[in-house]
Amino acid sequence: MAPDADISLASKLALLLRRKAARTGQRPSVRTLERATAATPGGKPAMTHQVINDLLNDEKRDPKTSQLLGLARAFDAPVAFFLPRYNGLTSLEVYEASADAREALRLIHDLGDDGAAELLEAARAIRRRHGKTDTNIPEVPELPPTVDPPRPGRRRRLSFTEAADRAVSDLEGH
Numbered sequence: 785m786a787p788d789a790d791i792s793l794a795s796k797l798a799l800l801l802r803r804k805a806a807r808t809g810q811r812p813s814v815r816t817l818e819r820a821t822a823a824t825p826g827g828k829p830a831m832t833h834q835v836i837n838d839l840l841n842d843e844k845r846d847p848k849t850s851q852l853l854g855l856a857r858a859f860d861a862p863v864a865f866f867l868p869r870y871n872g873l874t875s876l877e878v879y880e881a882s883a884d885a886r887e888a889l890r891l892i893h894d895l896g897d898d899g900a901a902e903l904l905e906a907a908r909a910i911r912r913r914h915g916k917t918d919t920n921i922p923e924v925p926e927l928p929p930t931v932d933p934p935r936p937g938r939r940r941r942l943s944f945t946e947a948a949d950r951a952v953s954d955l956e957g958h
Contacts (some may be wrong), residue, residue, distance in 0.1 A: 791871050794842035799873075799924060800859040801840070814840070821854030831944025872923040 805811040815831040818861035821830040830932040856863040875926045892899035
């Protein structure tokens with residue numbers, strides 16, 4: 785994927801939802817995600833489940849900053865990933881998690897392309913020393929295919945007559 789290609793927020797959320805499902809073994813509900821957007825456990829969510837649903841379905845595309853922070857908490861992802869053209873989940877996670885990575889970038893910021901090329905070559909040499917020969921690391925980590933277990937559906941409400949018929953049937957053992 786080209787670094788400047790624009791991926792929609794809904795697509796990014798779908799990817800993160802798949803990643804969360806792969807980690808936990810099942811897809812979280814939007815209500816679970818709503819609770820996870822809160823700044824503190826049990827606190828007020830940053831957005832409602834309806835807003836999350838609208839974002840997932842690409843019906844809403846412009847969440848507030850506080851909502852982006854909540855999404856980052858709910859999906860365990862860097863908040864920058866939700867911004868347009870910031871598609872490199874792998875590099876953003878490294879940047880967010882590692883002070884040394886941030887320091888390395890800070891040190892080459894005024895060295896231009898030559899400095900970046902030297903840093904890149906040094907990183908490739910380090911990977912080779914660690915036995916990691918694949919330098920084609922995906923911007924978004926590969927996810928295993930997930931299969932959502934079927935969720936029990938909600939039984940529809942029965943009319944009074946249907947409920948009475950079902951009760952009679954249950955009592956008679958049918």
